[in-house]
Amino acid sequence: MKVMKPLKPYGLHITAVVLLTLGGIMLELLLPTLMANVVDIGIVNGDMPYILRTGGLMLLLAFIAIILMTGVSFFASKTAQGFGRDIRRSLFVNVESFSLQTFEKVGTASLITRSTNDVKQVQDVLNMMLRMMTRAPLMLVGGIIMAVTREPGLSSVFLGALPLLALLIFIISRKAIPLFVSLQKKTDRLNLIVRENLTGVRVIRAFNRAIRERKRFDAANMDFRNTGIQVNKMMAVMFPVMMIVMNFTNIAIVWFGAVRIDQGIMQVGNLMAFLQYSMMILMSLIMLSFGFIMIPRAKASMDRIIEVLNMENDIFDPEQPKACQGEGNVEFKEVTFRYEGAEKPVLHRISFTAKKGETTAIIGSTGSGKSTLLQLIPRFYDVGSGAVYVDGVDVREMSQQELRAKMGYVPQKAFLFSGTLLENLRYGNKTATENEIWEALDIAQASEFIREKEEGIRFMIEQGGANLSGGQKQRLSIARALIRKPEIYLFDDSFSALDTKTDAALRAELNKVTKDATVIVVAQRVSTVMDADQIIVLEEGEVAGIGTHQELVGQNRIYQEIVASQHAEEEGA
Structure with missing residues (x-):
């Protein structure tokens, strides 16, 4: 796709994002295990030197993880901003080459929206994907491995919550895609009316049509608002439901973990570590769900960008142009x-x-x-x-x-x-x-x-x-x-x-x-x-x-x- 070509110069940046994210997550996954060791070994045995050594190691690993994630943010932002710049340039250059007939197929208002709002949507989602969508799958897989390794018996609790969250993400995404497409078209309409009113302000005032134009703008604005509210309602429902699933999962982990501790099967430190890993797993799912909500909107914007980039100009230079030497007849x-x-x-x-x-x-x-x-x-x-x-x-x-x-x-x-x-x-x-x-x-x-x-x-x-x-x-x-x-x-x-x-x-x-x-x-x-x-x-x-x-x-x-x-x-x- 033409829209992905501008990512090629940022291959090293994207690789750096993935490697730094992987390193940061590995360090974060070690912290709950070290914390469990502090409780089960250091505190239980009253071994203060062990507690200090392990605590110091935890601080060092946390500091290194912060540095790595800062690097992730830097390279992700640089890639997203550069990508947005290159796409805007490609759009501008392509539109400049259009004949008037090709230009009129899309229209000024829509081209402005595609070159600004649509590019911004794609740019923001790319930034989010590099920072969150690379982090979430790695954290999900790593968290599951660490949790199952420490306490296989408790793993069935959060593994039961995963299908519920996946089903919720699927339903929301399926309903969100057509709404985001509609939202971008209504952005075009709103932009068109605003542009007409600003450029034609003298005519509007000369004919006393300000009230009519205000009503026309209010209708388009209200239509845009209603679609936006529908989208936000989905997100407003989605996150509380996810938090409820997460909290009930934690309650179940504590409940069954307490039973296992009472039976002597499990130690307190292990329960604390398991809770941390379950939180990592569920948080990674929330990040994925957020991505799946934003990606449809970016896809709608990307499709509109690709439409312009793929438009074939009906006026082009011949492969072997003829020279014209004369007086201008x-x-x-x-x-x-x-x-x-x-x-x-x-x-x-x-x-x-x-x-x-x-x-x-x-x-x-x-x-x-x-x-x-x-x-x-x-x-x-x-x-x-x-x-x-x-x-x-x-x-x-x-x-x-x-x-x-x-x-x-x-x-x-x-x-x-x-x-x-x-x-x-x-x-x-x-x-x-x-x-x-x-x-x-x-x-x-x-x-x-x-x-x-x-x-x-x-x-x-x-x-x-x-x-x-x-x-x-x-x-x-x-x-x-x-x-x-x-x-x-x-x-x-x-x-x-x-x-x-x-x-x-x-x-x-x-x-x-x-x-x-x-x-x-x-x-x-x-x-x-x-x-x-x-x-x-x-x-x-x-x-x-x-x-x-x-x-x-x-x-x-x-x-x-x-x-x-x-x-x-x-x-x-």
């Missing part, structure tokens, strides 16, 4: 694409060519497939049929790294990472100089408000760019793409949050720096696309027209409707 040839589970294609038989030194604009109504079309170029999705070519090479035959290195992509929803503005802009080109950064900011019409900041380009950006307006974030996203100086620029409705004046100034500056590149712009406003070398009109996923602004205004009905509707809006404003 992009061609769509009979491209059809549909989302998984969709009834009909989002794009149908799309064909056009975007050439170097030209601007190709894509316009159409909402839902016509504009953004989807743009995302096929860097292979965020793969086409269903047809092909997308960059400089004559099918993008599926290129390595994704080489393909995307040729592009500067500005997404529809501008996203900035927490950190300094400098770090965000160098995301496009980590070797960019400060002069190049200011040049890109000037072109993107963002330098003015950045110069107003005391820290300048070292201004701290909050998570998601929360301390910036929508237009500011769009301009910084454009600057990030410009710093890369790519062969192909992809603008996915990247000017929607800009006012008309800023939009015009930005496009004028862009035309100067992108004159030797291929530019593909998705836009809603006619004013943004009217200067493009060619405009592609999309209608319900199909090409409804291709031409310049003047050609389409004169000949294309759909484009005419778009122009007329926006002209009417401007007049109304």
